[in-house]
Amino acid sequence: MAQLICRNVAVGYGSKVVLHNIDFEVHAGNYICIAGENGSGKTTLMKTILGLQKPLKGEIHLGDGLHANEIGYLPQQTVLQKDFPASVLEIVLSGFQGTCGIRPFYTRKEKKRAQKALQEVGMDRFSRNCYRELSGGQQQRVLLARALCATKKMMVLDEPVSGLDPKASADMYRTIYRLNRQYGITILMISHDLDLTKRYATHILRVGVPSIHAVKTGGEL
Numbered sequence: 327m328a329q330l331i332c333r334n335v336a337v338g339y340g341s342k343v344v345l346h347n348i349d350f351e352v353h354a355g356n357y358i359c360i361a362g363e364n365g366s367g368k369t370t371l372m373k374t375i376l377g378l379q380k381p382l383k384g385e386i387h388l389g390d391g392l393h394a395n396e397i398g399y400l401p402q403q404t405v406l407q408k409d410f411p412a413s414v415l416e417i418v419l420s421g422f423q424g425t426c427g428i429r430p431f432y433t434r435k436e437k438k439r440a441q442k443a444l445q446e447v448g449m450d451r452f453s454r455n456c457y458r459e460l461s462g463g464q465q466q467r468v469l470l471a472r473a474l475c476a477t478k479k480m481m482v483l484d485e486p487v488s489g490l491d492p493k494a495s496a497d498m499y500r501t502i503y504r505l506n507r508q509y510g511i512t513i514l515m516i517s518h519d520l521d522l523t524k525r526y527a528t529h530i531l532r533v534g535v536p537s538i539h540a541v542k543t544g545g546e547l
């Protein structure tokens with residue numbers, strides 16, 4: 327059974343259709359790479375999948391026991407977010423906000439899980455550091471840990487390596503792949519680096535072409 331189904335979906339803003347004829351399914355453990363030119367609508371599609379905006383047409387369904395608040399999201403970083411005055415641990419803990427409701431504190435279990443998530447991305451030594459004093463690559467790892475706190479099932483990652491040097495990008499891709507393989511977390515990721523993602527992705531979803539559907543790749547390494 328599919329975790330996510332998009333049927334004849336169109337996305338956009340008001341009367342402006344950015345993408346249409348989007349038809350695909352995502353199953354548990356898939357690693358989907360969303361590729362396409364700048365401005366082709368990848369982020370808009372992601373936000374629509376996450377329920378942050380409504381599809382202009384068609385239907386998006388979650389299935390296989392997946393609920394909207396169980397999807398971890400790593401948004402495209404803005405300059406403002408890079409300067410966020412909080413500790414690394416606070417940023418990671420904020421990943422629980424979708425599930426913990428309006429409770430004004432985090433439980434001991436959540437704090438433990440946040441530390442474990444930082445360990446998973448190799449950033450546990452930095453938990454007390456100030457987020458804005460980290461390098462771009464370190465910040466992206468912290469945001470990955472935050473997304474990991476929000477989910478055990480599916481992560482939606484919007485250009486997680488943007489602005490990183492080739493080595494930091496390769497490290498980040500390897501970490502994401504390990505989370506996919508080790509924990510079976512479904513990955514839905516926007517990336518411009520097709521060579522690298524082809525090595526890891528099970529499917530590539532090319533947007534900005536007349537009909538949009540996921541194409542199976544060679545898959546695993």
Ligand SMILES: Nc1ncnc2c1ncn2[C@@H]1O[C@H](COP(=O)(O)OP(=O)(O)OP(=O)(O)O)[C@@H](O)[C@H]1O
Nearest residue numbers: 339342344362363364365366367368369370371402
């Ligand atoms: N809030 C908005 N209101 C109206 N139009 C928007 C809005 N956000 C984005 N757009 C437009 O929608 C189109 C798709 O933008 P989107 O950010 O989804 O593209 P993208 O494929 O993610 O691009 P990139 O690779 O550069 O991140 C663009 O033409 C953009 O100008």
